[in-house]
Amino acid sequence: MSVDARLIKRLPAIADADSFELNVHLRAEAGITAIFGPSGAGKTLILNCLGGFARPDEGRILVDDHLFFDAAAGVHLSPQERRCGYIFQDHALFPHMSVRENLRFAAASRLSKTGRLNRHRRIKDLLEAFELTDLAGRKPMQLSGGQKQRAALARTLVNEPHLLLLDEPARGLDSRLREGFYQVLRRTRDQLQIPILLVTHDLEECFELADFICLIENGRFTQAGSRDAVFKRPAGTDIARALGIYNILPAEIEALDPGRNTSRLRVFEFALDGPYLPGRLIGDQGYLCVPSSEFRAGPFDNQSSSNRLVLRLIGQTPSSRGIRLQFEHGVAATVTESEYRSLQGSDRLTVEIPQSAVYFIGK
Numbered sequence: 001m002s003v004d005a006r007l008i009k010r011l012p013a014i015a016d017a018d019s020f021e022l023n024v025h026l027r028a029e030a031g032i033t034a035i036f037g038p039s040g041a042g043k044t045l046i047l048n049c050l051g052g053f054a055r056p057d058e059g060r061i062l063v064d065d066h067l068f069f070d071a072a073a074g075v076h077l078s079p080q081e082r083r084c085g086y087i088f089q090d091h092a093l094f095p096h097m098s099v100r101e102n103l104r105f106a107a108a109s110r111l112s113k114t115g116r117l118n119r120h121r122r123i124k125d126l127l128e129a130f131e132l133t134d135l136a137g138r139k140p141m142q143l144s145g146g147q148k149q150r151a152a153l154a155r156t157l158v159n160e161p162h163l164l165l166l167d168e169p170a171r172g173l174d175s176r177l178r179e180g181f182y183q184v185l186r187r188t189r190d191q192l193q194i195p196i197l198l199v200t201h202d203l204e205e206c207f208e209l210a211d212f213i214c215l216i217e218n219g220r221f222t223q224a225g226s227r228d229a230v231f232k233r234p235a236g237t238d239i240a241r242a243l244g245i246y247n248i249l250p251a252e253i254e255a256l257d258p259g260r261n262t263s264r265l266r267v268f269e270f271a272l273d274g275p276y277l278p279g280r281l282i283g284d285q286g287y288l289c290v291p292s293s294e295f296r297a298g299p300f301d302n303q304s305s306s307n308r309l310v311l312r313l314i315g316q317t318p319s320s321r322g323i324r325l326q327f328e329h330g331v332a333a334t335v336t337e338s339e340y341r342s343l344q345g346s347d348r349l350t351v352e353i354p355q356s357a358v359y360f361i362g363k
Contacts, residue, residue: 001064001162003028003195007049008058022046022056022219028195031211032185034227035199038242042219043199047165050197051086052079063163063195085156086165092152093140099151100127100136107158126154130184146177150184157188164188164196170205182208203243207231215239231291237361240289247295247331251288251360253280264306265360268329273306274358286362294357295333297325300348307358309351316340327351 005026013019022042035043048054050061052068055076061068068077079086086092093102103123127133130150140148149169156164169185170178186209189196198209206213206227213230215223222242223235234240237248254271255264261276267288300310311327318324323340325333333351335343343349 001030001194003063005061006059007056009056024221030193032189032196032198032209033212034206034210035214035216036206037216041216044167047167051084051165052082083161084163084165085161087152087156087169089167089171095140098137098139099132102155103158106155130154145173146180149181166198168199237287245291246289247292249288253282253284256282270309271306272358273355277360284362286360289359289361290353290357292332296352297333297335298350300346300350307353311351312348
């Protein structure tokens with residue numbers, strides 16, 4: 001299954017907010033597509049348009065061979081007709097119903113045609129699949145955050161949706177419950193083979209779950225593609241800075257060798273070898289853009305070697321992954337605590353960059 005949606009939705013200015021226009025072309029295949037961006041960028045509005053809770057001013061929504069919306073033709077299916085599963089930020093479980101009753105209510109309309117026995121079997125299978133059998137008689141207020149998320153996902157899947165919409169589904173969960181929900185969602189992705197659209201502003205969630213990424217800002221997609229393509233090759237320095245995981249340094253191309261598939265960049269007074277840069281010329285100026293995780297900090301030495309920067313250390317802070325080192329020119333790198341102990345006492349360190357990680361963005 002696939003999604004092809006052209007969406008234009010305009011929101012007028014109100015007392016405490018400026019006018020806003022969403023204008024995107026979303027394509028999504030089976031798997032998890034993360035829509036990533038800051039608050040107010042239009043992420044939830046996209047889900048509401050797809051689910052039928054907001055009507056675009058212009059555009060067309062096609063899910064597989066099903067036309068959900070066409071402004072020109074006057075087609076606008078109701079949410080009940082779209083067969084979309086939607087998990088809202090607040091779980092949207094009926095508080096007066098038990099888990100089983102929530103699933104039974106969701107199944108009543110669509111599965112009624114197939115009979116009570118099939119409906120009962122479908123609910124039983126989902127309760128077992130999401131480890132909710134022993135909790136089936138509890139109401140939402142008696143569930144933990146992780147249990148509510150599993151129940152909300154199970155209820156969403158009762159009707160075998162063609163499209164699954166998730167609005168920050170792990171919001172408010174601690175790290176243990178979040179990882180448990182991620183495992184459930186991965187299994188769901190593998191079993192259903194339908195498009196799953198995940199709205200998030202958590203970069204780690206994108207790394208954990210996404211097969212594809214759509215970066216959004218101010219109602220426009222700034223870049224879209226596979227997770228690795230987007231995160232390893234940001235389209236510009238503004239995008240790289242917004243993601244917040246890169247070291248970005250001024251650079252100039254010194255050499256290009258298409259035969260050997262190599263290039264050489266000058267960063268400050270240091271030479272860095274990287275892959276060939278098609279379409280670029282010697283002397284082009286731009287920026288070296290490398291994830292902070294690719295930088296390797298080590299003791300200072302006087303040996304002349306490519307792909308090394310000698311930088312002054314200006315600070316360090318503990319992090320969940322070790323010690324984060326801050327260098328001059330805004331460079332950052334993370335080392336383990338044992339590695340940091342061997343570096344203590346030095347105000348200048350060598351920072352090594354793998355050749356394969358060298359990525360040049362032109363001005």
